[in-house]
Amino acid sequence: MLILSLDTSAAASAALVRTGVVLQRFASTDTRSHAEVLAPAVEQLLTDAGVRGTELDAIVVGVGPGPFTGLRAGIATARMLSFVWSVPVHGVMSLDAVALDAGHTEGEFAVATDARRKEVYWARYRAGSPLPVLVDGPHVGPAETVPDLPVYGRGAGLYAERLTGSAGATELTPDAAALALVADHTFAGGGTLRPTTPLYLRESDAKVPGPRKKALP
Numbered sequence: 001m002l003i004l005s006l007d008t009s010a011a012a013s014a015a016l017v018r019t020g021v022v023l024q025r026f027a028s029t030d031t032r033s034h035a036e037v038l039a040p041a042v043e044q045l046l047t048d049a050g051v052r053g054t055e056l057d058a059i060v061v062g063v064g065p066g067p068f069t070g071l072r073a074g075i076a077t078a079r080m081l082s083f084v085w086s087v088p089v090h091g092v093m094s095l096d097a098v099a100l101d102a103g104h105t106e107g108e109f110a111v112a113t114d115a116r117r118k119e120v121y122w123a124r125y126r127a128g129s130p131l132p133v134l135v136d137g138p139h140v141g142p143a144e145t146v147p148d149l150p151v152y153g154r155g156a157g158l159y160a161e162r163l164t165g166s167a168g169a170t171e172l173t174p175d176a177a178a179l180a181l182v183a184d185h186t187f188a189g190g191g192t193l194r195p196t197t198p199l200y201l202r203e204s205d206a207k208v209p210g211p212r213k214k215a216l217p
Contacts (some may be wrong), residue, residue: 001057004045004081005180006038006075009066009094010113010154010173014041017180023049025177038077053085060183062094062174064199065113065121065138068099069197081195090193092182094174095123095153099132101151108135110147110165111161112155113173115140120155121201122146130185140201179210205215 005015015025026041026104046053061078064071075091082089098111112120123137124147139145143159150168157170186193 002051003060003073003180003183004042004056004087004181004204005060005176006042006074007094007097007174007176007179008020008038008070009062009064009078010070012041012074013032013174013176014045014181015175015177016037016045016051016178017184017197018198018213020184022177022180024162034166038073042081042202053081053087056085056087056189058183059085059087059089060180060193061089062097062176062179063091063194063196064094064141065115065201066094066174066199067116068200071200077195086118088198090095090183091196092137092193093123093134093177093199094179095121096132096134096182097174097176097178098153098172098184099123101136101175102132104132104150104152109146109150110174111153111154112143112146112151112159113153114155114158115194116200118142118159119213120146120159122151122155124149130189133183138199138201144182169186170197185187 013027016023024045043156112122115121124135143162148164153170160167181202
């Protein structure tokens with residue numbers, strides 16, 4: 001199965017995966033240029049692999065949780081490519097990619113990513129094969145709300161002193177290659193993925209202006 005995967009829940013990343021093997025990958029460290037870098041990166045990935053978009057079996061996109069602007073860029077790109085190439089598009093929770101990369105082998109653990117505002121996005125998992133099993137989440141809140149477990153991901157690194165559990169692999173962020181592997185294992189096991197509905201978990205900071213106050217007579 002040939003999968004194109006995109007994630008913009010943190011920085012922008014993209015990957016091309018065939019039957020569990022990563023053929024090409026791209027990752028940016030800039031968290032503010034998702035829309036500008038993603039489409040050219042996808043074009044370059046396909047060119048380098050000698051693959052046309054219409055040859056894909058599926059497009060997978062990280063649906064967060066993440067900030068509004070970042071998630072919109074990735075999901076909109078994935079939906080557009082799905083329409084243009086007539087390829088099905090599916091969603092995967094971005095924290096699932098971190099959980100897979102964590103490599104935790106037994107018991108329960110948590111993953112946490114940076115939610116800004118001194119908070120984290122987090123979810124609780126149980127170790128499993130080939131994929132970790134989601135037990136609870138996703139949630140957004142202070143680091144103190146994460147369960148007393150081993151915690152993996154950049155959120156754990158940012159707020160290690162506030163965790164009740166221990167921080168591990170604190171450099172991990174959602175990555176499109178891991179996202180594609182989650183999808184590949186899910187398809188291989190006969191499972192289904194999420195729709196591409198974004199997991200914002202917060203209300204938008206942008207507010208519609210209220211009506212103007214009437215001038216005094």
